[in-house]
Amino acid sequence: MRSFCAITGLVVIGLMACVEASVRAGPYQIMYLWNAYCIEVETYGHGNTWTAQNCNQGKANPCDFDEFIKHIEMARNKPGWTGSTGVGTAKDLDVIQTAENLKTLGYSSTIDPAKLSPSSFTKQDQPTLGRLLQDSFDAIQQAKTDILKVSGKSYANIADFVYNAGESLDVCIDMRRADQADALIKDYKAGMATYGFTDKDVAYKSPKPTLPNGGDFDEIDVEATIKKNPNLTEAWKKFIRDYVSNYDQLAGAPLKHTTAIIDLQKIRDGIWGSFSCF
Incomplete structure (x- = not known):
């Protein structure tokens, strides 16, 4: 228990807000983007995605998970993450297990906008989280229609990835x-x-x-x-x-x-809102 002095001047001195990065949520944002990438690759093919368009550029196959997360990682003054998640070429990854593993392995989860969406951002851009994730959301929504135009494919080819993207944002919001x-x-x-x-x-x-x-x-x-x-x-x-x-x-x-949480909720609601339509 404390006996407090008068609060004159409290509004002036204030309680300062420290800068807090979203420590828990970062890996789940990565999982959302990974599933967006998989949806786009499945629908449009390697090299024709909006998300991480240049990942494995010039190579025959699209990026696997480790290549993807290294590709979109923000470059620092020190070398980027060089570890391995051990998932290999698997695409349909357990959201929580994989994200928590990223935390354990020390992956920074700091995204480079210019590498994530080269058609929208340059190295100088500093978009909000909502804007950063918007391109991938738009691509997911478009792919839900375009996959039906691809010979021999249906929504079933991307349904699991769409579900994983929605789950990633659900958890991401809770973590934030x-x-x-x-x-x-x-x-x-x-x-x-x-x-x-x-x-x-x-x-x-x-x-x-x-x-x-x-x-x-x-x-x-x-x-x-x-x-x-x-x-x-x-x-x-x-x-x-x-x-x-x-x-x-x-x-x-x-x-x-708070704004980031609201933006995530809007994107999440958009994914789940149309998920039931298929």
């Missing part, structure tokens, strides 16, 4: 929400420490929210936190409630993360 909860906790504790608030003064929801990969995450329980600190003034209580409930709209990293 968990990352946002992590960022909120980090920012909240850093800001409140200025006023003598410690880790022991924060209460979390119990049981913990769970994730599709079997993991869980912490989420602030606002009312339990307030109850844990009975000396809080009404002004403090209001501030805590407002800060936690409005965190998603804070300028900077929180709002950008």
Whole structure:
């Protein structure tokens, strides 16, 4: 329990929002893009895709999974990822198992827009996540129609990949929400420490929210936190409630993360919305 000083100047000093990359979600975004690539290859053939069009350029076969993820990885000052997932030439990959394996293997999951969609982006472009994934979504939607025009093929040839793409985004959204909860906790504790608030003064929801990969995450329980600190003034209580409930709209990293989640939901809903039509 803490006895807090007056909150004069709190709005001025504020609680700063740290920049939080989506640690959990990155590999699931990769899985979405991989399945988009497989859909396009199946429909249009190697070298005729929008997604990773230049992957294995000049070679007889399209990229396998390892070649694909290395191709679209953002170049850094150090060499890119050189590991192996061990999946070989398999295409229909288990979404959660493969994504979690990428985390374990240390793949960065940082996408190079110019390599992912060379027809849309240059090396100088820095698109939002929604814009980055939009080309692949458009290609998926178009392929659902165009596959019916390919001799000897039907929607069944891409159905599993479409399902996997939708599942990838389902999990990706859950993971981003968990990352946002992590960022909120980090920012909240850093800001409140200025006023003598410690880790022991924060209460979390119990049981913990769970994730599709079997993991869980912490989420602030606002009312339990307030109850844990009975000396809080009404002004403090209001501030805590407002800060936690409005965190998603804070300028900077929180709002950008929220926008990314909304963009993912729109794309996900578009995939599932038409999936039932086939």
